[in-house]
Amino acid sequence: MERMQTIQFEGKAGRIDCAIDWPEETQAIQGWALVLHPHPLHGGARNNKVVTTMSRAATTQGLVVVRPDFRGVGASEGSFDKGHGETLDMYELVQQFQGQFPDVAQGHFLLGGFSFGTSVAAQLYSLLAQAGLRTPQHLVLAGCAVERFRFVETLQVPSDTYLVHGAEDDVVPVAEGMDFAQAHDLAVTVIPQAGHFFHGKLIVLRELVAAQWRLGTLKPRA
DSSP: OOEEEEEEEEETTEEEEEEEEEOOTTSOOOEEEEEEOSOGGGTOOTTOHHHHHHHHHHHTTTEEEEEEOOTTSTTOOSOOOTTHHHHHHHHHHHHHHHHHOHHHHTSEEEEEEETHHHHHHHHHHHHHHHTTOOOOSEEEEESOOGGGGOOOSSOOOOTTOEEEEETTOSSSOHHHHHHHHHHHTOOEEEETTOOTTOTTOHHHHHHHHHHHTOGGGSOOOO
């Protein structure tokens, strides 16, 4: 049976309260994934259904998943900072997780985000790359809203970044995801009849993300 625990890291504005999802005890741990939630001022939190669906896609692969609450959400300290402070917090979290869980961190490293979380995820990837630090082997962006909260001048995302969008998304229109894909020469998977929160399509979403994060298909870690 999978298990969940809570843990705290220290961000630029104080405590970052996180859930950690562990694979079933019978599974060998293969690494970890960081999955980021939607807009904090619109009810976004680590227990969002899309976020937990993405987490489930990762734990079934033997990955430990960290689901943080951004600043100002739940027990996390600080206040909403339009993606800037949140990204810096996640940068700190990555370093601290790798220091506290070295056996887990030496395995695979994956990154995913939903809606607002896509902007934090993409910019986190860029900051890690620009600092010459280890970057995630794969990036999944669901309901891509990267440009809405962008502060990084030069955005760097991997060429195999996976974009998945609901065809009937009325919060982040699919055209916005397409524009981002075109700007970065990426493909987009569009789920018919899916809205922003993928209601009724979460199983489809889980299977799509799980297929992307199947460990045997990932590039070797840096």
